[in-house]
Amino acid sequence: MGQYNDYVTLCIGFGCNNRCIHCMLDGIKDIQKPIGMDTFRKVVDAMPRQRGLILSGGEVTIMDNLTDYVSYAKKRGIERIRIQTNARALASPKICKEIVESGVNEFFVSVYGHDAHLHDAHTATPGSFEETIKGIKNIIECKATLITNTVITSKNTPYLTDITKLLLRWTDLIEFLSYFPMAKEDTKDLIPRYTKVAATLSACLDIAPKSIVRYFPECLLGNHRNRLDNSLPRTIINSSYWERYKENEFGLCDMKERCSSKTCTGFPRAYINKYGFEKDLKPIP
Numbered sequence: 001m002g003q004y005n006d007y008v009t010l011c012i013g014f015g016c017n018n019r020c021i022h023c024m025l026d027g028i029k030d031i032q033k034p035i036g037m038d039t040f041r042k043v044v045d046a047m048p049r050q051r052g053l054i055l056s057g058g059e060v061t062i063m064d065n066l067t068d069y070v071s072y073a074k075k076r077g078i079e080r081i082r083i084q085t086n087a088r089a090l091a092s093p094k095i096c097k098e099i100v101e102s103g104v105n106e107f108f109v110s111v112y113g114h115d116a117h118l119h120d121a122h123t124a125t126p127g128s129f130e131e132t133i134k135g136i137k138n139i140i141e142c143k144a145t146l147i148t149n150t151v152i153t154s155k156n157t158p159y160l161t162d163i164t165k166l167l168l169r170w171t172d173l174i175e176f177l178s179y180f181p182m183a184k185e186d187t188k189d190l191i192p193r194y195t196k197v198a199a200t201l202s203a204c205l206d207i208a209p210k211s212i213v214r215y216f217p218e219c220l221l222g223n224h225r226n227r228l229d230n231s232l233p234r235t236i237i238n239s240s241y242w243e244r245y246k247e248n249e250f251g252l253c254d255m256k257e258r259c260s261s262k263t264c265t266g267f268p269r270a271y272i273n274k275y276g277f278e279k280d281l282k283p284i285p
C-alpha cells in the first residue's frame with residue numbers, strides 16, 4: 001500500500017499565479033470547475049477523520065476563501081490537511097501563518113530547480129523561485145510538515161542532485177515525479193530519456209533516504225525499487241480531466257508479459273512515440 005491510498009484529493013480552485021510549461025492542466029484549465037463548498041462539505045462529512053485531505057487545483061493559496069475550506073475540515077476533525085502549492089503566496093509570513101492557523105499541517109511544495117534560472121524556466125514566471133524558497137522557510141518557521149515535489153523533465157535531469165541537496169536543507173520528504181504530457185506526443189520536448197535519468201535519480205535516492213519516486217519504470221530503479229510509490233488518492237475533479245488523462249496510455253511496456261511487477265506504470269504513449277521501447281529493461285522476475 002502506498003502513502004496516497006490514505007488520502008482524498010479535492011480540487012477546489014483552478015486559478016494559478018505560475019505558468020508552468022509542464023502543467024498537467026495545460027489546455028483544460030479553463031474548462032475545469034471547482035467542486036464548490038457544498039460538495040466539499042459532503043465529502044468531508046463522509047470522510048473518516050484519520051484519512052488525509054489534500055486540497056488542490058490550481059494554486060489554492062491565491063483563493064480568497066481557502067481558509068473557509070480548511071477551517072471546515074479542521075472543525076470536522078480531519079487530522080491531516082494538506083495543500084498542494086507553489087508556496088509563492090507563503091512568502092508572506094502573515095499569509096503562511098493564517099493558513100497554518102486555519103488547519104493546514106502539510107504543505108506539498110513544487111520545486112523544479114536548484115536556482116532561479118532553472119526553476120523559473122519551468123514556471124515561466126520570473127521571481128517565482130525566490131518566492132517559493134521564502135515560502136518554504138516560512139512553512140518551516142510555522143513548524144508544519146514540508147513535502148516537496150520535483151517533476152523530472154529533460155531540462156532539470158542533469159541537476160536533480162543539486163535540487164535534492166537544496167531541498168534537504170529543509171526536509172527529507174522529497175518526491176520525484178516523471179513528467180508526462182496529457183497527450184500522445186511530447187510537443188514541448190520535456191520528457192527525458194529514462195535510462196539517462198536512472199543514474200542521477202539513484203544518487204538522489206541515496207542521499208535522501210526517505211524520498212520516493214512516482215511514475216518511473218520500476219526495473220530502472222535497480223536496488224531502489226522499493227522507493228517507487230504509484231499509489232493514487234481518491235480524487236474528485238471534473239471528468240474532462242480524466243478524459244484527457246487517458247491520452248497518456250500509461251502502462252506501455254513490451255516486456256510486460258515477462259515482468260511480475262504489480263505497480264509499474266511502464267511508459268506513457270508520448271515516451272514511446274519519442275524514444276521507442278527501451279532495450280535495456282530488466283523485467284522483475
Ligand code: SF4
Nearest residue numbers: 217219253259264283
Ligand atoms: S519491464 Fe516494463 S513493466 Fe516491468 S518493471 Fe520494467 S518497465 Fe515496468
